[in-house]
Amino acid sequence: MTPADLSVVVVSAGRPEALHRCLLGLSQLRHAGIEVVVVADGAGQQAVQAFAGRIKLLSQDIPNISAARNAGIAAAAGQILAFIDDDAVPEPTWADAVLEAFSDAELAAVTGPVLGRNGISMQWGPIAVNGLGKDLKIDPNQPIRDGYMRKLQGTNMAFRRDVFERLGGFDEAMHFYLDDTDMALRVGRAGLRTAWVAGAVVHHGFQASARRTEDRVPLSLFDIGASTSVFLSKHAEGAEISAVVRDLEAAQSSRLLALAKRKKLNAETMRKLMESLRDGLLDGQERASSTPIPSHASSAFVPFVRVDPPSPTVLSGRPFQRMGLHREAERLVSNGQPVSLFVFEPTPRKHKIQFTNGGWWEQYGGLYGPTDRGEARFQMHSFRGRLDREVRRISATRGLLPDGDTN
Known part of the structure; x- marks a missing residue:
């Protein structure tokens, strides 16, 4: 399948800065041609004006993630419909991995890894769920236990359009929470095939919202x-x-x-x-379940980016060089050049990875510290050896060449 088959739906309420960052990440997907549909409140619509004419922009007047997703489905022109949260950013090869999975004509839906705030540890891995909403960690290569279906994580899931035409859309009685789980159970119980796609990686930040603070303290249940x-x-x-x-x-x-x-x-x-x-x-x-069949888009497919972005540039340095490295990263990104920046300090500090508001990927931590949390707490590396190791580690999902351009 090609990028022109894929529409990505992003729903946003109360997080305009996060939404802008999400679209920056989508703009750096390795291959051009996907369509992006944004369903946002007023602040979100203002935040994405820089992308005007390149996205389909819909209004979300009343917060209801299911109704907003259904509106996005109706506006989308692609045959594959992917969903990502506004406080998430995909790795550059995410769309490639999703589309490669759907080359299997029997596949109805997919999900993939969701990394947490440190950009390294798994927030949500392969999980199954039952009708009580109980999660079960699973081996993605083994059959799922009876009574359970593969869980499709709302911030990283994709479906064939005909799934919604057959089963209806997201349940609009669920304004937030369990909407994706309900869809996963309906897909599984219909006997449709789903898959875990390890290469379809998304970073999820758990940003503040009307329901929680920045540090995940609830404001309402x-x-x-x-x-x-x-x-x-x-x-x-x-x-x-x-x-x-x-x-x-x-x-x-x-x-x-x-x-x-x-x-x-x-x-x-x-x-x-x-x-x-x-x-x-x-x-x-007291709520009545509502799963309307979203209408098919009458509008044409709108490519978000029409030309493939160039291969990423790797920048690296030490903490005292960070300000200058940021200026260089900002300059490159403003010229359409994706950037992965590595900053290593002479300590055993654990590493973190984030996609910045400025639009570049940044990994920082100790030259002698662990990346994966299961690694040894102290490791000996030269600066160049550590850089080469980290570039190799992320090359598959970031679209970097292991021996590519490093500065």
Whole structure:
């Protein structure tokens, strides 16, 4: 399949800066030709004006991720529809890996690795889920246990369009939370094939939103409660529902107590948050499931980028050179040149990777420190040896040549 078969849908509310960074990342995908559909609130629409004419931009007046995704599906012209969150950024080879997987004509949907805030550790790996919403870690190369289906992570999933034409879209009674899990169960129970694509890598930042702070302290649990009730009414039996609700309340209470011990919450805030969870559970019981079949786009396919970006440039240096390296990275990115920057300090500090607001990838940490968290805490390297090792490590997903241009 070709990039012209792929539409990427991004839903955004309350995170304009993150949305802009997400689109910068999408603009650096290794091969041009994908379509990008953005469904955003007013602030998000303003943030992406630099991409005007290159994206399909829709308004999201009321926050509802399922309704927004369905609107994006209807506007998209591609035969493959991928979804990524506004606070996430794909590795440059992400679309290539997704499209290669769909060269299997029997495949209906895929998902792949989601890396966490340090840009290295796995946030979500291969998981299966059942009708109670219980997750199970799985070997992606082994059969999935009876009663479980492959979980499709909302920030990194893709479907053939005809899946939605057959099963309907995302359930609009789920405004946030479990919407992707519901879709995964519907796909699995319909007997459609899904796959784990190890090369389709996304970085997910867990940015602040109307529901949580930057450090993941919840501001409301209402939507978690409401979507849980809708989900359970569709996929669980009566006796099971009561047990799952009790487990949910206990888990959220434990979560809040842990935050309170870290001085992130007080008793009154904890009480209000638990009330919001219970209010949501009650509200969700009154909601009618709604999975409309999104209409097919009547508009033409709009390529986001029409020319393949050049091969990435590698910059490297030490902390005292960082300001100058940032200026050089900014200059290159402004001229359409993707950049991977490596900054090594003479310590055993653990490494982190991020896609910056300026539009370049940056890895920083100790020259003698671990990258993968399972590695030895102290390692001996020369600067050049460490750089070569790190370039080789990410070359497959970043689109770097192991012995490519380094500066």
